[in-house]
Amino acid sequence: MDSQFDAIVVGSGITGGWSAKELTQRGLKVLMIERGPPIEHQVDYKNEMKAPWEMPFHGFGDANLYKREYFIQSQKTMFFNEYNQDHWANDLANPYQQAQGTRFDWFRGYQLGGKSLIWGRQCYRWSDIDFGANKADGNGVDWPIRYADLAPWYDHVENFIGVSGSEEGLEVLPDGRFLPPMELRAAEKRVKQAIESHYPDRRMIIGRSSNITRQVGDRSPCQYRLLCSRGCSFGAYFSTQSSTLPAARATGLLTVLTDTVVEAVEHDPVTGLATGVRTVGTKDKKRQRFTARLVVMNAGTINTNAILLRSQSERFPNGLANSSGVLGRYLMDHASSTAAVGLVHGVDDRSYFGNRPNNIIIPRFRNIGGDTQAFHRGYMFQGAASRRGWKRGGDQAGLGAELKQELKGPGEWTMFLGAFAECMPKADNRITLHKSAIDTQGLAQVEIAFTFGANEQAALRDAESEARKMLEGAGCTVLMSSSQPDPGGSSIHEMGGARMGHDPAQSVVNRFNQAHDVPNLLITDGACMSSSACQNPSLTYMALTARACDAAVSRMKEHKA
Amino acid sequence: MSSAIPRRDLLRFSALGGVLLAGGGVAYRLVGRRDPVSPAFIARLCDMVLPATDTPGAVGAGVPAFLPIAFQHGLFGGNADTLGLLRDALDQWSAGGDFSHAGPAEQLQILSTLDRETFSRPRAQRSQTSAAADGAGAGAMDGFVLWRVVKDAIVSSYYTSQIGGERELGFQLIAGPDYRADVAVGEVRYLSNYWVENVF
Numbered sequence: 001m002d003s004q005f006d007a008i009v010v011g012s013g014i015t016g017g018w019s020a021k022e023l024t025q026r027g028l029k030v031l032m033i034e035r036g037p038p039i040e041h042q043v044d045y046k047n048e049m050k051a052p053w054e055m056p057f058h059g060f061g062d063a064n065l066y067k068r069e070y071f072i073q074s075q076k077t078m079f080f081n082e083y084n085q086d087h088w089a090n091d092l093a094n095p096y097q098q099a100q101g102t103r104f105d106w107f108r109g110y111q112l113g114g115k116s117l118i119w120g121r122q123c124y125r126w127s128d129i130d131f132g133a134n135k136a137d138g139n140g141v142d143w144p145i146r147y148a149d150l151a152p153w154y155d156h157v158e159n160f161i162g163v164s165g166s167e168e169g170l171e172v173l174p175d176g177r178f179l180p181p182m183e184l185r186a187a188e189k190r191v192k193q194a195i196e197s198h199y200p201d202r203r204m205i206i207g208r209s210s211n212i213t214r215q216v217g218d219r220s221p222c223q224y225r226l227l228c229s230r231g232c233s234f235g236a237y238f239s240t241q242s243s244t245l246p247a248a249r250a251t252g253l254l255t256v257l258t259d260t261v262v263e264a265v266e267h268d269p270v271t272g273l274a275t276g277v278r279t280v281g282t283k284d285k286k287r288q289r290f291t292a293r294l295v296v297m298n299a300g301t302i303n304t305n306a307i308l309l310r311s312q313s314e315r316f317p318n319g320l321a322n323s324s325g326v327l328g329r330y331l332m333d334h335a336s337s338t339a340a341v342g343l344v345h346g347v348d349d350r351s352y353f354g355n356r357p358n359n360i361i362i363p364r365f366r367n368i369g370g371d372t373q374a375f376h377r378g379y380m381f382q383g384a385a386s387r388r389g390w391k392r393g394g395d396q397a398g399l400g401a402e403l404k405q406e407l408k409g410p411g412e413w414t415m416f417l418g419a420f421a422e423c424m425p426k427a428d429n430r431i432t433l434h435k436s437a438i439d440t441q442g443l444a445q446v447e448i449a450f451t452f453g454a455n456e457q458a459a460l461r462d463a464e465s466e467a468r469k470m471l472e473g474a475g476c477t478v479l480m481s482s483s484q485p486d487p488g489g490s491s492i493h494e495m496g497g498a499r500m501g502h503d504p505a506q507s508v509v510n511r512f513n514q515a516h517d518v519p520n521l522l523i524t525d526g527a528c529m530s531s532s533a534c535q536n537p538s539l540t541y542m543a544l545t546a547r548a549c550d551a552a553v554s555r556m557k558e559h560k561a
Numbered sequence: 562m563s564s565a566i567p568r569r570d571l572l573r574f575s576a577l578g579g580v581l582l583a584g585g586g587v588a589y590r591l592v593g594r595r596d597p598v599s600p601a602f603i604a605r606l607c608d609m610v611l612p613a614t615d616t617p618g619a620v621g622a623g624v625p626a627f628l629p630i631a632f633q634h635g636l637f638g639g640n641a642d643t644l645g646l647l648r649d650a651l652d653q654w655s656a657g658g659d660f661s662h663a664g665p666a667e668q669l670q671i672l673s674t675l676d677r678e679t680f681s682r683p684r685a686q687r688s689q690t691s692a693a694a695d696g697a698g699a700g701a702m703d704g705f706v707l708w709r710v711v712k713d714a715i716v717s718s719y720y721t722s723q724i725g726g727e728r729e730l731g732f733q734l735i736a737g738p739d740y741r742a743d744v745a746v747g748e749v750r751y752l753s754n755y756w757v758e759n760v761f
Contacts, residue, residue: 049734051723051726051727051732051734051754052721052722052726052754053721053722053723053726057631057634057636058627058631058717058718058721058722059721060631060636060637060717060721061636062634062635062636063634063635063636063637064633064634064635065634067635078757182742183742183743184742184743185742185743186743189743223735223736223737223740224735224736224737224740225734225735225736226756226757227734227756338761341759341760341761348746349745349746350743350744350745350746351744351745351746351749351751352741352742352743352744352749353736353739353740353741353744353749353750353752354733354736354737354739354740354741354752355736355754355755355756355757356740356742384757384759385759386755386757386758386759387755387758388758388759389753389755389758390716390720390730390753391716391717391720391758393712393716393720394709394712394713394714394715394716394717395680395684395709395713396680397676397677397679397680397681398676399609399610399669399672399673399676400609400610400611400612401612401614403610403611404611404612404614404618404729405614407716407720407730408729408730408751409746409751410746410751414758414759414761415759416759416761479761480761
């Protein structure tokens with residue numbers, strides 16, 4: 001295999017796929033390196049069409065195995081299961097450290113396509129409120145870009161991946177290029193009507209999702225199975241496999257190397273440029289070198305930081321592109337909680353058929369417009385109404401034919417509102433390399449220090465209070481509520497560590513995602529984020545990646561770095 | 562309380578269970594039972610929870626064979642001792658000291674009482690967003706959790722079997738053009754494969 005390329009893309013997940021697509025379509029010969037095994041679209045989705053009785057543990061999985069080997073990944077009980085367990089990293093085989101007194105649950109997908117196979121598919125644009133937040137309240141560094149810089153790239157991404165959603169005209173959540181929205185369920189319609197009549201500044205809308213509601217290219221519309229994380233042979237949601245990888249492969253310019261970890265990015269102190277990467281095979285332990293004129297870091301927030309921290313040299317003793325000393329710092333993840341769950345009354349004659357792979361949202365309404373709170377920034381709600389199913393049979397009194405008859409039909413309607421609060425950028429929330437613990441490749445393990453602060457706690461307290469009020473205002477009986485944040489990492493929206501900024505002394509990348517110190521090194525995954533907003537970040541990662549790749553190729557064509 | 566089980570025994574069951582489940586296998590030995598749980602005992606429990614009607618019940622669906630395997634692998638919050646501990650408790654309440662050899666009416670009376678008592682007690686709330694958020698206290702158990710665990714296991718195993726999931730209820734992996742977001746209850750069949758519902 002060749003060892004010389006125009007560009008190396010480290011990682012094959014949501015941003016890695018986008019980098020590969022954008023760079024190959026602009027004529028570059030690209031090597032994409034993935035640490036996990038290959039998973040090919042359709043042919044490798046081995047459990048996609050299986051019923052529970054075709055699985056060894058009826059779809060619930062081997063709980064003891066999970067305790068031994070998937071002790072972090074299996075905490076995501078809504079997502080992780082027997083059908084898709086191979087799409088999550090084995091925690092035992094891939095250890096990391098958590099700094100004393102802190103906790104960060106690191107959810108990972110170590111396979112071709114990365115977490116794009118198992119992501120939540122929610123797609124939201126950021127607004128100027130978000131890009132201006134750091135500057136407005138003085139926390140973190142100012143973003144050197146604003147919405148206008150990214151808007152055409154949001155268009156570009158949405159047109160390619162397909163995003164279903166409704167146009168709402170909200171400043172806080174700009175509209176995009178939407179496919180038809182999915183319909184709300186009866187109980188959601190009832191709660192929406194009540195919320196919007198009581199609170200003129202609030203909206204409850206269907207999620208904006210990369211589950212497509214019309215044909216997009218050769219990808220079929222969503223079949224309402226909710227089997228997405230098993231892999232979707234219909235290509236009905238965006239994943240590397242369904243979307244960007246076929247596009248990149250169609251150019252004939254892409255080489256994919258799987259089962260290979262990038263140990264470090266190499267750097268020439270004379271030119272000041274990255275020259276390529278050193279790798280180690282996860283199975284054969286084979287060490288290789290690959291060279292390129294451009295290196296794009298898309299290994300996922302924490303691994304991108306780790307690779308750069310490992311890339312030490314005389315010029316960069318504390319990690320590549322780290323002259324500022326901030327590399328690894330300002331790690332963020334949305335503070336999530338089960339804000340409230342309530343019984344919805346008056347719609348027991350209504351139901352649904354099939355599985356909608358989408359949720360409702362209530363966009364942020366705090367600290368915007370005329371609203372002012374004691375805490376900074378805001379939160380959004382995501383949730384859904386559903387009828388209790390047969391599972392209630394194990395949670396209520398009753399035996400025999402009477403119980404069986406009762407479980408023939410749906411149970412009560414419940415409405416869940418989960419909160420996602422913006423995470424403030426804090427220097428002490430940090431990724432470092434552990435001094436002694438090594439992984440199976442012999443590389444230093446990552447150590448993560450992470451805590452939520454007073455601002456996140458205050459936002460979640462307000463979210464609980466408002467969720468209760470909104471449900472009660474809709475006539476619901478509130479069953480439970482909480483402001484207790486889930487452990488850090490639980491939102492799987494980890495971002496930061498190589499933040500974007502104007503000032504090379506305070507940030508790692510510039511407005512086009514070039515490392516300030518190493519101009520042919522791009523960092524376009526979640527690592528580049530300077531703030532977290534409160535909406536799901538993947539669409540923004542994709543737009544930043546497409547924009548950065550376009551600018552990089554333009555520079556290369558002009559014979560600049 | 563209308564009960565086939567004296568209140569003092571229910572209270573003892575509650576107190577004992579705290580030790581049993583916290584102590585696992587050690588506690589099981591303390592109870593003193595010696596023989597493995599019989600397939601007939603498991604089948605009887607399954608039949609009392611979900612009997613054959615116009616469709617086969619839990620026994621016909623093969624739940625008694627699956628249940629011990631499930632508990633061996635830690636499913637439903639149980640473990641290898643769960644069924645034995647429940648049997649021992651039920652034996653204590655049986656007039657002859659052996660639940661399996663009690664008459665069907667007595668067995669049903671004992672289990673019905675236990676069922677009512679169990680589900681009249683609040684259980685720990687659960688997080689929708691992360692099992693880790695439930696915290697250590699969420700797993701704290703009293704003796705009635707034994708029955709909660711076993712009953713949940715029987716129900717879950719039945720409705721994820723082909724008989725329970727596809728014959729007793731409906732099963733349609735691909736909704737496709739049949740999908741309806743908002744429809745009258747009577748217009749559609751209730752499916753067993755609604756993968757996600759709210760927990761609390």
